[in-house]
Amino acid sequence: MRNHKDLIVWQKSMKLVKDLYQITQVFPxxxxxxxxxxxxxxxxxxxxxxxxxxxxxxxKELIQFLYISLGSASELESQLIICNDIHYLSTQSFEELNSLNNEIIRMLSSLINKRNILPC
Structure with missing residues (x-):
C-alpha cells in the first residue's frame, strides 16, 4: 500500500463527498x-x-482515525435519514447516498478489524 489514495474506501468516500455536495446545493x-x-x-x-x-x-493512530471516520459516516447516516424524512432528498438520492455510505461503513469496520489483529 503506497498511501491512503490507493484505498478503495478513501476513493468511495471522496465520491460520497462530491455527490453529497451536488445534491445539497438544492437544499433550502x-x-x-x-x-x-x-x-x-x-x-x-x-x-x-x-x-x-x-x-x-x-x-494505533491509524485505527483511532479510522474510528473517527466511522463515527462521521454514522453521523451522516442519521442526517441522510432526517433529510429523507423531511423530503429534502428524493427517494433515489437518498438510496444512492445511503447505499454508498453504508458500503463505506462496512469497509471501515473491516479495515479496523484487520488492523486490530495485526501485531504492533
Missing amino acids: KEEIYGITSQMRRAAVSIPSNIAEGYGRGHD
Whole structure:
C-alpha cells in the first residue's frame, strides 16, 4: 500500500463527498448553516480522517482515525435519514447516498478489524 489514495474506501468516500455536495446545493438556503453544513462536514471528515490516519504511520493512530471516520459516516447516516424524512432528498438520492455510505461503513469496520489483529 503506497498511501491512503490507493484505498478503495478513501476513493468511495471522496465520491460520497462530491455527490453529497451536488445534491445539497438544492437544499433550502436557510439550511446552509444547518443540516447542509453538518452533512458536508460529516462527509468531508470521512476521507480526511482516513488520510490523516495513514499519514501518521502507526497502526494505533491509524485505527483511532479510522474510528473517527466511522463515527462521521454514522453521523451522516442519521442526517441522510432526517433529510429523507423531511423530503429534502428524493427517494433515489437518498438510496444512492445511503447505499454508498453504508458500503463505506462496512469497509471501515473491516479495515479496523484487520488492523486490530495485526501485531504492533
